[in-house]
Amino acid sequence: MNILLTTISLDSQKGGGTAERTRRLAAHLAAKGCRCEIATMQDGDLAENLRQRGIRVYATGSVRLRFTVPFINPLRLVQSVRRADAVHILGYWNLLSVATAFLASQFGKPYAFSAAGEFVGLEHPRPIARLFHILFGKRVIRHASLLVAVTPLERGQILERFRLAEDRVAVVPNGVEEDAEAVSHSPSRLEAPYILFVGRLAEVKGPDLLVQAFADVASEYGDVRLVIAGPDFGMRSSLETFVSERRLGDRVVFTGYLGEIERSELYRRALLLAVPSRAEAMSLVALEAGVAGTPVLLTDQCGFDEVERIGGGLVVSATVEGLRGGLRSMLADRHSLDEKGRSLQTYVRGEFTWPLIVDRLISHFRSMLANRLD
Structure with missing residues (x-):
């Protein structure tokens, strides 16, 4: 054909x-x-x-x-x-x-x-x-x-x-690819536990919502960082200004665009992936995190509410308040994140x-x- x-x-x-x-x-x-x-x-x-x-x-x-x-x-x-x-x-x-x-x-x-x-x-x-x-x-x-x-x-x-x-x-x-989790085994340059965002720095992807939500809970989880990985589509400057104003420059890392190998490493080592999108047909990065065994916090605008149903993470509203509550919930129960990641991995490998x-x-x-x- x-x-x-x-x-x-x-x-x-x-x-x-x-x-x-x-x-x-x-x-x-x-x-x-x-x-x-x-x-x-x-x-x-x-x-x-x-x-x-x-x-x-x-x-x-x-x-x-x-x-x-x-x-x-x-x-x-x-x-x-x-x-x-x-x-x-x-x-x-x-x-x-x-x-x-x-x-x-x-x-x-x-x-x-x-x-x-x-x-x-x-x-x-x-x-x-x-x-x-x-x-x-x-x-x-x-x-x-x-x-x-x-x-x-x-x-x-x-x-x-x-x-x-x-x-x-x-x-x-x-x-996703069945063997995506085996792409790279290089050591991570990020030693501290971190929350990961992967996507374009554009309004539709909601990185501003996530950065604000993280700023609100950062003092409660002093060992956790936020990694923002993705190309700039007009928002990076304003995000960096906000981070600086909240004195979180050492807690929020902007990596710019990363290739497949680097992203795969970040997925595997992250505490969780956050997908704060305001609108999304279906979050591809949530699937990529899932196949790597990483749990996901995502909004109800991502077309992947099954994440919560199968115990692979949380689904929240596409607001600062929703994401803030989701971060608190998942970070407060940090010992269960590995189990959530395994549940999501099993589901993604079986269906996607x-x-x-x-x-x-x-x-x-x-x-x-x-x-x-x-």
């Missing part, structure tokens, strides 16, 4: 979870015998990794105006679509998704479409976003053979928002490894192809 995947970026620093999801899907689809090709607007280290595996990557390049406009070579994209048996489009608010969906419809190629949480932008859209949805987005949704949700919660929201039939929306969650998830996706592709032939 020939599969074309599209995504905004294949740069690990700028593309975040959607870039990583695309890389893993492509690599595991190829391992299952599919011929994969990827179209993206932004080249990067993940694209190079895929090329080294023999997976074809077409990077359009782009320019940022009011909207990011890709420099699509129409002939090149047409060739990619025509080679495909099925298409998987990831990301809503971009013109590459629109162009790919249009060509797939023109050539009779079934496509699965995943907004990966981006439909939240329809709740209070700016005028340009509303125009995009009317002119382009509705058509992309209408002609999709399948809409892919990352969580059951997102599936329910899609069904309600667009009044779709139940069989039009399927859940294909994020995943990429081979299992890709098997599910291939099944959906086959159903799309069969329905097209009927």
Whole structure:
């Protein structure tokens, strides 16, 4: 089966979870015998990794105006679509998704479409976003053979928002590598116990909520530090100013962006991972921490409330108050953190490894192809 995947970026620093999801899907689809090709607007280290595996990557390049406009070579994209048996489009608010969906419809190629949480932008859209949805987005949704949700919660929201039939929306969650915990065994430079945040320093990820919550409880847990690991998307300066004002400069560590090996080490050695997101389709970093055996404190906006149900951590409101209470609860019961981590590890390994998830996706592709032939 020939599969074309599209995504905004294949740069690990700028593309975040959607870039990583695309890389893993492509690599595991190829391992299952599919011929994969990827179209993206932004080249990067993940694209190079895929090329080294023999997976074809077409990077359009782009320019940022009011909207990011890709420099699509129409002939090149047409060739990619025509080679495909099925298409998987990831990301809503971009013109590459629109162009790919249009060509797939023109050539009779079934496509699965995943907004990966981006439909939240329809709740209070700016005028340009509303125009995009009317002119382009509705058509992309209408002609999709399948809409892919990352969580059951997102599936329910899609069904309600667009009044779709139940069989039009399927859940294909994020995943992790089975052996992720064995990536590195180098000694840690952080000896003190620490709480870990991994993600972009952007408002949607909520690092400001976590830093404020930590500042409120720091005096109660004098041996614990907070490690903020992730690239700056406009918030680092204000966060550092707040930390300085609260005289916590020796308690809060900003590492900047870290690669996979360094992140894996931090996960394994952390007391817990905190995911303070204001909005998230499904927290990939929570899965990564889980497979490493680290418990998680996350908000109820992360699409992964199962963490608390299976005893792998706590779910709290996406507020300073909620996170502050969660930190107090987990740190006060520190002797139980290892047990919580093992519970989460068992659950993640049993439900969210990429081979299992890709098997599910291939099944959906086959159903799309069969329905097209009927």
